[in-house]
Amino acid sequence: MPELPEVETIRRELAPQVVGRRVEAVDLMWPPVVARPDPDLFRRILVGRQVQALRRRGKYLIWDLDAGWHLILHLRMTGQVYVHPASVPPDRHTRAVVRLDDGKAVHYRDVRKFGRFYLVQDEALVVGGLGPEPLDPAWTPEVLFQALQGRRAPIKAVLLDQRVVAGLGNIYADEALFLARLSPWRPAGSLTWAEVQRLHGAIRQVLAEALDARGTSMRSYVPPSGRRGTYQQRRRVYRRTGEPCPCCGTPIVRERLSGRSTHYCPACQPLPG
DNA sequence: ACCACAACCTGGCCGC
DNA sequence: TGCGGCCAGGTTGTGG
Numbered sequence: 026m027p028e029l030p031e032v033e034t035i036r037r038e039l040a041p042q043v044v045g046r047r048v049e050a051v052d053l054m055w056p057p058v059v060a061r062p063d064p065d066l067f068r069r070i071l072v073g074r075q076v077q078a079l080r081r082r083g084k085y086l087i088w089d090l091d092a093g094w095h096l097i098l099h100l101r102m103t104g105q106v107y108v109h110p111a112s113v114p115p116d117r118h119t120r121a122v123v124r125l126d127d128g129k130a131v132h133y134r135d136v137r138k139f140g141r142f143y144l145v146q147d148e149a150l151v152v153g154g155l156g157p158e159p160l161d162p163a164w165t166p167e168v169l170f171q172a173l174q175g176r177r178a179p180i181k182a183v184l185l186d187q188r189v190v191a192g193l194g195n196i197y198a199d200e201a202l203f204l205a206r207l208s209p210w211r212p213a214g215s216l217t218w219a220e221v222q223r224l225h226g227a228i229r230q231v232l233a234e235a236l237d238a239r240g241t242s243m244r245s246y247v248p249p250s251g252r253r254g255t256y257q258q259r260r261r262v263y264r265r266t267g268e269p270c271p272c273c274g275t276p277i278v279r280e281r282l283s284g285r286s287t288h289y290c291p292a293c294q295p296l297p298g
Numbered sequence: 299a300c301c302a303c304a305a306c307c308t309g310g311c312c313g314c
Numbered sequence: 315t316g317c318g319g320c321c322a323g324g325t326t327g328t329g330g
Contacts, residue, residue, distance in 0.1 A: 028323060084324080101324050103308080118308090137307045139324065178300060187325085194323055244310085244322065263323090284303075286321085 027100050029159070029192030030235035031246050031254065032084050035106055038249045040079040042108045043088070043131065047075045050124040058120040058133065060141040067144050070094060071123070082152045083191030095148045101139035103245045107132045136245065155191040159228055164190070166218075166225040173213040173221065180216060180224075181209035182283040193228065196241055196256075196263045199288045201227040203262045208296040209287050234259060262288040 027035070051071050056064040074090040081087065086106075088096035098104070111128050120138065123131040133140070143151045156172070157164040172189050173180070183189055184198045193201070202209050204227035207220060216224065240246055240254030243264065247253055261271050266279040270290035279288050 031323080099324080101306095102322070135307095136309065137322090139306065176299080182300090185324090196323055241323070246323070283301075285324095 027104070027240070027246055028084060028194035028197055028235075029081075030197070030232060030238075030256070031240035031248070032081050032086055032100070032192075033236060034239045034248045034254065035100075036079050036081045036086055039086075039106060039108070039131075042129065042249070043076045043125065044079060045076065046125040046127055046129075048072055048123055049126050052115070052122040052124070053120070054115055054122070055120040055138065058135070058138070058140065058142055060143050062144060067142070070144055071096065082148075082158070083155045083187055084194070085152050085155075087148060087152070093146045095143075095145055095151075097143040097145065097148065097151045098133070099141055099143075100135070101137070101141070103136040104140035105134040105245065105247055106249050107134065107251075108249055154188055156186075156188045157190060159190050159192055159232060164225075166222045169225050170216075170218060170221040173216055176213040178213055179209055179282055180207060180211045180213045181285075181287060183213040184228075185283070185285070190228070192232075195285050195287075196260065197228070197231050197235060199263045200231045200260055203227075203289060203294060204230060206293050208294045209282055209289055210296050262290060264288065 048071050051068045053064055059067045074094055076088055076090060078089040084099060086098045090096060108129050108131055111124060111130050115122055115132060118134045118136050119132050120135050121133040145151060157168060173183060176183055181198050181202060184193050205224040207224060235241060235256045238254055238256035238259060239248060241256040242253035243257045262277050265277045265288060267276050270277055270293055273292050275290050275292040277288055278291055279286055
């Protein structure tokens with residue numbers, strides 16, 4: 026579920042609670058939540074480690090630990106992170122609990138069990154394949170334009186490819202394409218330089234708005250504080266099928282593209298030809 | 299390189 | 315209350 030703005034919001038809320046703390050114990054209610062190494066080794070390495078920093082890369086949350094270790098978490102569709110007093114028992118959807126040296130515990134909840142933990146020293150093993158961060162100054166319209174060259178897949182499918190740019194998901198891809206007035210079906214390589222500049226600006230704008238709103242809480246996304254995000258009130262097309270386009274009033278349509286629900290205004294985002 | 303599709307899982311919602 | 319069908323913010327792997 027969480028895309029860049031949601032993971033970044035989680036990072037910002039969680040950092041003050043965990044940075045500087047030491048791990049005292051790890052409880053795995055559902056051991057397969059650990060992707061690597063095996064759960065026993067995972068627990069043995071993690072216990073005793075001190076959290077030095079909390080970072081985000083794409084949709085991954087990275088805990089920098091001492092001794093060169095990184096605990097990397099991907100929340101996939103329904104992962105949630107909460108901090109509770111040690112006395113709070115895990116609920117039925119809590120898959121792992123990391124107990125800290127201040128009497129608090131980080132609970133990882135995940136209804137659909139898709140999310141995974143990775144404990145590695147070489148973080149590139151997990152996040153090495155990711156493309157650039159869209160909010161990094163180094164990610165310019167030129168970089169995006171270059172990445173689209175020669176690609177005939179629909180632009181939306183390419184935006185969802187985390188090797189092209191890291192952190193976009195279904196909500197913000199639809200929203201950015203609407204802002205840029207581009208059909209999601211346009212072959213990526215067919216975008217003109219002017220269109221790519223527009224798209225680049227739209228991606229930045231949508232992500233900035235969503236960060237400001239602390240993410241989109243339509244379904245299961247709730248940050249650690251419990252303060253739901255509010256971007257769902259500002260979204261223009263995502264899950265607004267049949268509602269009037271905020272720009273021209275044409276009903277928003279929903280179509281399946283690369284297996285994903287895709288929402289757009291057929292009038293503002295026409296497919297040439 | 300691309301696409302369609304399935305898989306991984308569970309729960310919410312809708313209509314009957 | 316129940317049942318079937320469809321939906322879900324992500325990623326990976328298979329086969330064509």
